[in-house]
Amino acid sequence: MTPGLSRRRMLSGLGAIGIGGLVAADATATVASAANATQIVPFRAEHQAGIITPQQDRLTFAAFDVVTKDRNELVALLKTWTDAAESMTKGHLVPGGAADLQAPPADTGEADGLKPGNLTVTIGFGPSLFDDRFGLAAKKPAALAPLPKLVPEDLDPAYTNGDLCIQACADDPQVTFHAVRNLARLGAGIVVLRWMQLGFGRTASTSSAQATPRNLMGFKDGTRNLRAEQTDLIDQNVWVGAETDQPWLRGGSYLVARRIRMYIETWDRDYLADQQNVFGRYKTSGAPLGGSDEFDTPNLGSSDIPDDAHIRLASPEHNGGIHLLRRGYSFTDGIDSTGNLLGGLFFIAFMKDPKQFVTVQKALAGDALNEYIQHIGSGLFACPPGVTPGQFWGQGLFT
Amino acid sequence: MTPGLSRRRMLSGLGAIGIGGLVAADATATVASAANATQIVPFRAEHQAGIITPQQDRLTFAAFDVVTKDRNELVALLKTWTDAAESMTKGHLVPGGAADLQAPPADTGEADGLKPGNLTVTIGFGPSLFDDRFGLAAKKPAALAPLPKLVPEDLDPAYTNGDLCIQACADDPQVTFHAVRNLARLGAGIVVLRWMQLGFGRTASTSSAQATPRNLMGFKDGTRNLRAEQTDLIDQNVWVGAETDQPWLRGGSYLVARRIRMYIETWDRDYLADQQNVFGRYKTSGAPLGGSDEFDTPNLGSSDIPDDAHIRLASPEHNGGIHLLRRGYSFTDGIDSTGNLLGGLFFIAFMKDPKQFVTVQKALAGDALNEYIQHIGSGLFACPPGVTPGQFWGQGLFT
Numbered sequence: 001m002t003p004g005l006s007r008r009r010m011l012s013g014l015g016a017i018g019i020g021g022l023v024a025a026d027a028t029a030t031v032a033s034a035a036n037a038t039q040i041v042p043f044r045a046e047h048q049a050g051i052i053t054p055q056q057d058r059l060t061f062a063a064f065d066v067v068t069k070d071r072n073e074l075v076a077l078l079k080t081w082t083d084a085a086e087s088m089t090k091g092h093l094v095p096g097g098a099a100d101l102q103a104p105p106a107d108t109g110e111a112d113g114l115k116p117g118n119l120t121v122t123i124g125f126g127p128s129l130f131d132d133r134f135g136l137a138a139k140k141p142a143a144l145a146p147l148p149k150l151v152p153e154d155l156d157p158a159y160t161n162g163d164l165c166i167q168a169c170a171d172d173p174q175v176t177f178h179a180v181r182n183l184a185r186l187g188a189g190i191v192v193l194r195w196m197q198l199g200f201g202r203t204a205s206t207s208s209a210q211a212t213p214r215n216l217m218g219f220k221d222g223t224r225n226l227r228a229e230q231t232d233l234i235d236q237n238v239w240v241g242a243e244t245d246q247p248w249l250r251g252g253s254y255l256v257a258r259r260i261r262m263y264i265e266t267w268d269r270d271y272l273a274d275q276q277n278v279f280g281r282y283k284t285s286g287a288p289l290g291g292s293d294e295f296d297t298p299n300l301g302s303s304d305i306p307d308d309a310h311i312r313l314a315s316p317e318h319n320g321g322i323h324l325l326r327r328g329y330s331f332t333d334g335i336d337s338t339g340n341l342l343g344g345l346f347f348i349a350f351m352k353d354p355k356q357f358v359t360v361q362k363a364l365a366g367d368a369l370n371e372y373i374q375h376i377g378s379g380l381f382a383c384p385p386g387v388t389p390g391q392f393w394g395q396g397l398f399t
Numbered sequence: 400m401t402p403g404l405s406r407r408r409m410l411s412g413l414g415a416i417g418i419g420g421l422v423a424a425d426a427t428a429t430v431a432s433a434a435n436a437t438q439i440v441p442f443r444a445e446h447q448a449g450i451i452t453p454q455q456d457r458l459t460f461a462a463f464d465v466v467t468k469d470r471n472e473l474v475a476l477l478k479t480w481t482d483a484a485e486s487m488t489k490g491h492l493v494p495g496g497a498a499d500l501q502a503p504p505a506d507t508g509e510a511d512g513l514k515p516g517n518l519t520v521t522i523g524f525g526p527s528l529f530d531d532r533f534g535l536a537a538k539k540p541a542a543l544a545p546l547p548k549l550v551p552e553d554l555d556p557a558y559t560n561g562d563l564c565i566q567a568c569a570d571d572p573q574v575t576f577h578a579v580r581n582l583a584r585l586g587a588g589i590v591v592l593r594w595m596q597l598g599f600g601r602t603a604s605t606s607s608a609q610a611t612p613r614n615l616m617g618f619k620d621g622t623r624n625l626r627a628e629q630t631d632l633i634d635q636n637v638w639v640g641a642e643t644d645q646p647w648l649r650g651g652s653y654l655v656a657r658r659i660r661m662y663i664e665t666w667d668r669d670y671l672a673d674q675q676n677v678f679g680r681y682k683t684s685g686a687p688l689g690g691s692d693e694f695d696t697p698n699l700g701s702s703d704i705p706d707d708a709h710i711r712l713a714s715p716e717h718n719g720g721i722h723l724l725r726r727g728y729s730f731t732d733g734i735d736s737t738g739n740l741l742g743g744l745f746f747i748a749f750m751k752d753p754k755q756f757v758t759v760q761k762a763l764a765g766d767a768l769n770e771y772i773q774h775i776g777s778g779l780f781a782c783p784p785g786v787t788p789g790q791f792w793g794q795g796l797f798t
Contacts, residue, residue, distance in 0.1 A: 099683075101671050108617050109613060109618070109683075110616075110729070112683065172600075174600040177731060185664070185667050188664070193739075196740070200457075201509075216507075216576075218508020218511065265584070272500050275504070332597055335595050341595070
């Protein structure tokens with residue numbers, strides 16, 4: 001395990017190289033103290049963090065294209081990224097040796113003094129990484145095929161695909177932005193940002209201990225989401241197992257991202273009864289129609305829940321028992337050219353096989369919700385398993 | 400004072416109109432409890448909240464254009480907005496009577512269950528509101544003139560000006576988004592959104608009790624900012640007084656917004672010594688060059704602080720004693736067409752007279768920082784004083 005530089009050790013480094021007046025000035029810097037230790041999510045484990053980790057409140061998501069043609073440079077970057085991500089999740093700076101006045105700082109600094117905030121940094125590999133550039137074609141999982149055309153979608157290439165993705169989640173948006181920015185910086189000349197999305201509020205829960213948040217349509221979202229505590233269902237639906245044709249991916253997962261615009265003004269003009277029929281839930285309580293508590297099992301045999309209700313068509317009962325582990329966020333990017341709000345749901349889900357998402361999304365072709373949404377961006381990525389001490393992200397792919 | 404509907408009273412309303420099964424389902428809804436009371440910033444006071452209020456962590460800022468030509472419609476909207484803003488700052492829903500299944504809900508719902516989060520909602524009037532549409536020309540303050548061309552700027556019309564602005568600040572971004580969205584919705588047909596900006600992290604402190612945050616250049620920002628506790632300086636620099644030609648504005652303030660892009664990749668390649676010289680401060684500690692503590696008064700007589708250092712040129716000492724009350728936020732909107740990060744500082748400052756900003760910004764024409772930034776959006780707004788019980792925002796402008 002690479003220890004990384006703590007802020008305090010960073011300061012010691014400053015003293016060691018003897019840059020005089022600076023040392024005193026820097027001695028007041030705040031550090032990630034032991035009091036924050038509970039906010040640190042372990043980076044090295046069987047699975048990557050940021051999947052079944054209790055979902056943090058804020059997100060920065062980025063897709064990258066690899067611009068080098070040199071496999072060794074890509075491998076070197078993955079090693080560098082692994083160490084940097086581990087350091088940042090501890091609330092430390094990006095490793096880089098002692099500060100040098102005559103060099104750019106190793107860390108960009110905007111998270112200096114902020115708590116670790118449960119930061120997780122999760123990597124995924126897109127289908128395009130497995131072309132002929134890096135000799136990875138034989139390592140491409142059969143399931144990592146481009147997603148078919150789905151309904152409703154009108155994808156913007158500026159928010160679609162990518163060779164790599166980074167999902168940074170934390171309870172402080174500045175911590176997530178800092179993580180993505182610093183990885184992008186470390187990748188200069190090797191990767192370029194293809195797209196990036198800030199998510200300002202979680203729209204799912206991945207732990208039974210979490211309250212259900214509301215999406216921008218005002219409904220509780222993710223009531224029936226998989227929870228980390230449902231270990232059997234997680235094993236059956238989230239972690240890649242022996243069924244894969246690519247052993248390097250075992251213990252990993254597939255990430256599907258969909259940038260879903262909500263036509264908010266249209267939705268806001270809809271009657272409460274219709275809004276509730278669209279979802280199949282009561283708006284305030286989140287209970288399924290005909291039920292009384294948010295966590296009541298929806299009575300899908302009842303006509304209380306319309307045939308085209310979202311919770312019916314998305315349900316495991318309607319899809320052969322398929323579950324997804326959702327981990328989406330609300331987003332906004334201001335307004336469009338007509339003055340309407342440009343925002344919605346940045347959908348993220350993890351699964352054992354992308355066909356789980358495809359199956360559910362095909363079932364949603366008849367979703368009453370489709371009148372109010374459009375998928376405008378998309379990404380599919382294979383997330384490798386976690387790293388043990390000494391390993392780097394995706395090591396199994398290169399050995 | 401309009402009491403607004405608390406979530407609990409909203410539920411009672413549901414019961415009163417007898418919509419059967421819904422009532423039981425909705426009875427589990429969370430409410431803004433007394434435990435959250437300390438997170439409520441009083442809405443009605445001598446001055447508008449959101450100016451010297453201790454700066455909250457998150458922002459949604461919006462500029463609107465008025466599209467009605469009917470002065471009465473504008474006045475009615477300002478009354479509606481005042482009541483809605485007051486209700487939301489208490490953590491309540493937008494007022495609208497009991498829920499009706501056959502009507503759209505009065506509140507869009509995504510903040511239902513969230514804490515008030517110190518929400519403040521602040522309104523401002525742009526120069527263009529005082530044209531011949533609403534008979535307000537004679538009420539236009541002489542100081543509310545369009546800003547001159549300043550350096551460095553390349554303003555995007557899509558992020559510049561506006562008849563009205565709303566600044567929503569809170570410690571939860573979903574609460575700020577909800578506030579702006581619901582005001583926009585209440586204004587349908589009367590106003591349209593002209594631009595909107597999410598700010599993810601504060602870059603100033605307005606109370607002595609607050610730690611200094613870091614901007615996206617990694618430096619502590621706002622160390623010498625005015626603080627609410629400096630009441631004499633606040634009176635001298637922030638609140639419009641007897642000097643104005645428009646009595647309706649006394650007790651108000653001028654808001655200058657500048658959307659400032661940082662050329663982050665260029666900055667990140669700069670040496671630490673140069674970064675420190677650009678600002679005139681040590682990066683880690685925030686102390687002025689030559690000093691040892693963040694709050695040391697910069698020794699502007701010393702050559703430790705270069706002639707073109709930002710803190711020198713922006714200082715009251717360099718500008719005839721002028722102070723601004725800054726209240727800016729870091730922002731990001733993804734990447735530009737070249738793959739570079741599109742983000743920076745959404746600068747907001749409040750002042751007694753816009754010439755304070757113009758004076759300081761003209762002094763910054765020679766700022767070493769200009770190599771790394773560009774002002775790409777701008778707005779100037781006159782913020783009326785606070786409202787007493789029964790008053791509405793800008794009432795003095797229409798009577």
